[in-house]
Amino acid sequence: MDRDQILELLTDAAVEVMDVAREVVTPEARFVEDLNGDSLSVLEILEILQEKLDVDLPTESFDGVATVGEAADVITKIAAERAESPAG
Amino acid sequence: MTRIRIAITGVGVKTPAGCDVDTFWATLLAGRSCAAPIRRIDPAALPVRFACEVTDFDPSVYFDSKETRRTDRVAQLAFGAAADALADAGELGADPARCGVVAAAGVGGLITQEEQEYNLFSRGPARVSPMLVPMMMPNAAAALVGMKLGWTGPNFCIATACAGGTNAIGEAGRLIREGSSDIVLAGGSEACVTPIAIAAFARMGALSNRNDEPQLASRPFDIDRDGFVMGEGAGFVVLESWDRAVARGAHIYGELAGYGRNSDAYHVTAPSPGGAGAADCMRLALNDAGLTPGDIGHINAHGTSTDLNDAAEAEAVVKVFGERTLPLTSAKGSIGHLIAAAGAVEAVASLLAMRDGVIPPTVNHERADPDLGVDIVAGAPRPLAAAPVVSNSFGFGGHNASLVLTPPS
Numbered sequence: 001m002d003r004d005q006i007l008e009l010l011t012d013a014a015v016e017v018m019d020v021a022r023e024v025v026t027p028e029a030r031f032v033e034d035l036n037g038d039s040l041s042v043l044e045i046l047e048i049l050q051e052k053l054d055v056d057l058p059t060e061s062f063d064g065v066a067t068v069g070e071a072a073d074v075i076t077k078i079a080a081e082r083a084e085s086p087a088g
Numbered sequence: 089m090t091r092i093r094i095a096i097t098g099v100g101v102k103t104p105a106g107c108d109v110d111t112f113w114a115t116l117l118a119g120r121s122c123a124a125p126i127r128r129i130d131p132a133a134l135p136v137r138f139a140c141e142v143t144d145f146d147p148s149v150y151f152d153s154k155e156t157r158r159t160d161r162v163a164q165l166a167f168g169a170a171a172d173a174l175a176d177a178g179e180l181g182a183d184p185a186r187c188g189v190v191a192a193a194g195v196g197g198l199i200t201q202e203e204q205e206y207n208l209f210s211r212g213p214a215r216v217s218p219m220l221v222p223m224m225m226p227n228a229a230a231a232l233v234g235m236k237l238g239w240t241g242p243n244f245c246i247a248t249a250c251a252g253g254t255n256a257i258g259e260a261g262r263l264i265r266e267g268s269s270d271i272v273l274a275g276g277s278e279a280c281v282t283p284i285a286i287a288a289f290a291r292m293g294a295l296s297n298r299n300d301e302p303q304l305a306s307r308p309f310d311i312d313r314d315g316f317v318m319g320e321g322a323g324f325v326v327l328e329s330w331d332r333a334v335a336r337g338a339h340i341y342g343e344l345a346g347y348g349r350n351s352d353a354y355h356v357t358a359p360s361p362g363g364a365g366a367a368d369c370m371r372l373a374l375n376d377a378g379l380t381p382g383d384i385g386h387i388n389a390h391g392t393s394t395d396l397n398d399a400a401e402a403e404a405v406v407k408v409f410g411e412r413t414l415p416l417t418s419a420k421g422s423i424g425h426l427i428a429a430a431g432a433v434e435a436v437a438s439l440l441a442m443r444d445g446v447i448p449p450t451v452n453h454e455r456a457d458p459d460l461g462v463d464i465v466a467g468a469p470r471p472l473a474a475a476p477v478v479s480n481s482f483g484f485g486g487h488n489a490s491l492v493l494t495p496p497s
Contacts, residue, residue, distance in 0.1 A: 019154060040158070043218035056214035 001053065003076040010072055013048040017041050027069030035068075042071075049075060055082045094261040094344040095333035096493070098177025098326030099436045100169040102277075104140035104319055104423045108172070112433075113440045115422060116448040117469050122423050123302040123317050128281055135290040138302035139281045140319035140424030158219055159232060160197030161320075165429075166229035166277035167236055169322035173273060174237070177326040178338055180271055188242035188269040189233045190260045191324075192252025192276030194428035195285065196226035202282050229277050229322075241269050247428075249483030250390070251349075252276045253323060254431030254491055258347035260327050270332060275324030275432035286318060292357065294394060306425075307452035308391035308418035309398045309464045316392040319424030323432030325439075340496040341439040345476065346377025352486030358396055359482065363404030369488035370408045370478055377476070377492040381409045384492075385475025386447050386465070388438040390482045391418025392425050397482065402460035415472070417441075417465040421451030431481035435491055438477040442495045447472050 011025045018035045031037040031045075042065075046057045057078060065071050101107070104122035105115035115122065122140045131137035147156045147164045150171055156164070170189075174180075180187075200223040207215040222228060227245035234243040242263055246255045253276030260274030289295045296315035298305035306317040325341075333340050350372060352365035359366065374381065387409075390401055405416065419434050426433055441447050446469045453466035474495040481489045 017154070017157075019152070040219065040222075044157070047217055047219075050215065056212070058214060059218065 001079055003072055006075050006079065007068070007072045009049055009052050010045065010068055013045040014068065016048070017044045025068055027067065027072065029068050030066045031068070053079055055079055092265045093330035094264055094327055095330045095338070096325050096327055096341045096344060096439060097333050097338040098173040099341060099439060100172025100176060101321065101323045101433055101436055102142055102145050102165045102169045103321040103426070103433055104142055107142065107145050107168070109436065113437070116419055116437055117446065119449040119451050119468070120422060121303040121306065121451050123305055125302065126281060129283060131286070134283060134286050136286055136295045136297060137299050138305065138317070139286070140317055141281055142321050158223065160200045160223045160228065160279065162193065162197050162277050162279040163229040163232045165279055165320070165322040166191055166275070166324070167232050169275060169277065170233045170273045170324040173324040173326050179336070181336060182271045184238050185240045186270040187237070187239040188260070188263050188272040189230050189239060190244060190246060190256040190263070190272060190274040191230035191233060192246040192248070192256040192428040192432065193226035193229055194249055194252060194278050195280050197224040197228055198280045198282050198285055200224050202284055233273060248487035248489065249485055250425065250427050250430055251481040251483035251487040251489040252428035252431065253433065254435065254479065254481035254489035255349055255487070257325060257327070257344065257432060257435055258349060258489060258491060261344045261347055264327055264329055270328060272327045273324055274327060275322060276428040277322035278427040278429045279320045280427065281318055281320050289318065296393065304452055306393045306421050307454070308389065308393045308421050308450050309402065309416070309457060309460055309462065310453045311455045311457040313393045313395060313398060315394050316420065317424035319426040321423070321426045321433060322429045323436050325432065325435060342442055342496055343494045344491060345494040346373040346379065346492030348372025348376060348490045350488050352488065354486055357484050359400035360486065363400035363407065365486060365488050366401055366404035366480065366482055367407040370404065370480065370490045373478060373490035373492045377494070379476060379492060383476055384409070384414060384478050385472055386414055386441070386477055387416045388434050388477055388479040389416045389418045390480045391416070391420055391450065393420055399460065401480065401482065402462045406461045411461040412463045415447055415463050415465045415470060417447050418450045419448065421453060431479065431489065435479050435493065438479045438493050441472070442474050442477060442493065445472055445474055446470065
């Protein structure tokens, strides 16, 4: 799964969790400041992505992540590592 | 110093017998059992496959999608009942810092906890929801009610198992009497029609096994009783000082005139021999109300339909009030055992009984247990002149709680 597809899933999740319009969920949008989120919203979004991608997304991997695009970068990297892992 | 009188000015329920007070009360008076095969989960593998579920609660009436997602059913039911009680109480005109919440919980957000334990064991710790802690904690319902209302006064959870709802109302009265709060929403909620709870209570032998005839299963004080029926729901009441209620022209359901609470200090699940703890508890409540046994019109019994509880409660009633001197009713024949919500919902029933001058029948009480020596209202509602009610709750752990509620006057 590439970054664009992951961005799409993140956007779906952000719209659902934060109850915001789809067009405001840009890669530059910050979860808390721009998208009406709180400290739990990001965790809820990650939980949805975990289910959709069937991959573990450890909370600590997202330290310092503020925007949708940054989250997509981290998830893309984790998903790629998982795909390469023989145990995966 | 003049004793501060406590008025109850709002009531709200979410029960297997209905999610509004009128439907709930009509169902109790009709003497209808609410037990049925379990719907929320597939009960096929469980030893007991029926319960009294709340079937018509719609969270979207009270919550947006975010709140619904972040709260367990137990907190949703609690806020629904609390919001109804508040609406019923009318315009309070109170300072939010002087408004408190006391909410009883038995097991907390067990539905969520079980789902997440399944995730833990089947898929690993990374799949445990980050929302689990705030959804499972027993104080979640109290916190939700306070947050939704913006009430910043005293806010806490009472965990005395099946006595919780009664303790919550009693302790709320104390908050008003001691001057900590002007208004308190007090009650309890429970939502544990879950595989682990059903399995665990069944393994203790606490639940009725009547899988083939669920509607006959909860039969308080009946000679053929064989255990309680798991229920779920919530009940809340609004309490304030009598003077305040009168000054704002509130409708007053009744007075919280007396409250007793004590501990058996005997056994974690069995009542103390001869119902000694329960008897002392009722005496404490009578003393607090300044009433004698002869002043009481009827008892809203804990009456779970278990062999031991009903026997101990009956013995306690005989000790305090004498043999067959006053009528008892148990709502659990109709709605099952709502655990921490039971006492709150039954307090509401007690207030309505005083309002309408009628005691609802104990569903399925067909053959009196000759060993018990108590007069059980059964078959049809029994008219009663408005008179004080004792409402009892007794919890695992030996927690006893009794309220004395008196008609408004």
